[in-house]
Amino acid sequence: MASVGSKREYGAAQSSVYLITSDGRTLELPIPSRSPNDPLRWSLLKRATVMGVTSVFTVVGLVLVQGTSLLLFELENEYSPESIKPLRLDVLSSVPCLCWGIGALTWVPLSMAIGRRPVLLLATLILTGGTFLAAVSQGFYSHLIARCLQGVAGAVSPSTMILTVIDLTFIHQRPQWTGLFWCMTTVLSNVGLALTPSIISAGGSWRAFYWAWLGPCILLILLALFWAPETSFKRPPIAFDGHVISQAETGKITIYSSWEEVPGGQPKPDAPPTTRKASAFLKSIIFGTQTETGGWLAMKAFPRQLMFCALNPLVLWVMLLNTFVFGGMVITCQSYAQVLMAPPYDFTFHQIGLAKLSPAIGAFLAYPVSGILTTYLIRVLASRNRGVREPEHYLPSFFIPIILSSVSLALFGIATERRWDWRWILLFVGLDYLSAIATFSTNVVWITESFPEFAGAAIVVVGAGSYGTSFVLSSVIAPWIQSQGLGMTYIELGILTVALGFFGFPINFWGKRYREYIYRRWSGM
Structure with missing residues (x-):
């Protein structure tokens, strides 16, 4: 905590947080306000309910976005190559990746202006x-066009929903909650995908897949209306332990000696609403327990923050790493079904659906790696650092996912080219899913805790950039395989992943001074 006159600015401004006290207690930061609308004051049941609604949306969105890859064999009878020129049929399964990037670029600044609930x-x-x-x-x-709409809507999950998880949690809880959110939603979505062949068989057409999931989509509207209150909350300055603490939504904490030093002075009690009853009722339906958000000024500042993050090598490394790990998972999921349905495996359509349980198991195992292990490492490293948690403490959590991603990609290519037993192929697919989910969970925590003032923009750069470039990667994989062969292509992809992953470690380990310079130069953008 550095002194500047009578005003002291907590280390969170430079991303370092005093988290572990001398007696071993973990501090609950940010400090909740007295407002009943503060999500950190809600009961565990209420916070879990909001997490449940966002998780259900994510599960349905992931099933719809990924499910079309299982329908391609059925769609070959619907669309002839001549009728869809100059595009290919597999564009229907890959284009949502591009739309995820476009959606993230839209949803995050909009949620900063009007709140998470309306979005x-x-x-x-x-x-x-x-x-x-x-x-x-x-x-x-x-x-x-329908697939593009599904992709844009589903982009809420890796963007605004992540900000919702941050809104609902204390700093020390975020690795576990973020890991649990992504792992469980991926597990359940793959279980839903495993049911796809049965749905199509019962409905007699690929359209049955969309009709079956239309019901959960309608249910989501009701869940969002009645069980998803606004989580974005601007905490007013509060008196604590003889000081006045001002906490920004970004995580920046400033400590003052008296109310006279606080910009705006002591907050006044909330004024009674002046809107008409009809307008108030309509507003409550759309916005729920709406709290003060950043407003359109926050959205106006967003492009500058986005440019800063796009040119920031620390964020750029995470984006490129996520591109190869997530992109590798996308192309693996697109190809392993075709491999298993071809000789010598000759899987039936129903067996391919059951094969989706392999990614589900991999995603389930990602939680101990991304949630439990990261939380343990942070506590140990912060305790050794006099109780101060540095963003660099998250970096060891990248080791296991990077190694697993590179190894699983390389071995998947070798196994498919040499026609290994199908159990090996499903094992490598599951490991690839494990690495992708663990990487994304760790990425989110790393970038939001390293640059809390630019958390939304950083998530967009990592999300929009990596998903957009993943679409490009999935588009060029076919000619890459033709020129290099299936096995060599995946080996090269694994080598690129591990090289990029470990190349970024020295940059980030020695990047503390660079982070501090960034905050001195651009804090408050």
């Missing part, structure tokens, strides 16, 4: 509309 409501409506359009589509391009 979630809008996304549920778009997801429902896109699913209905896909079910009734009569041509390839109307189906493609």
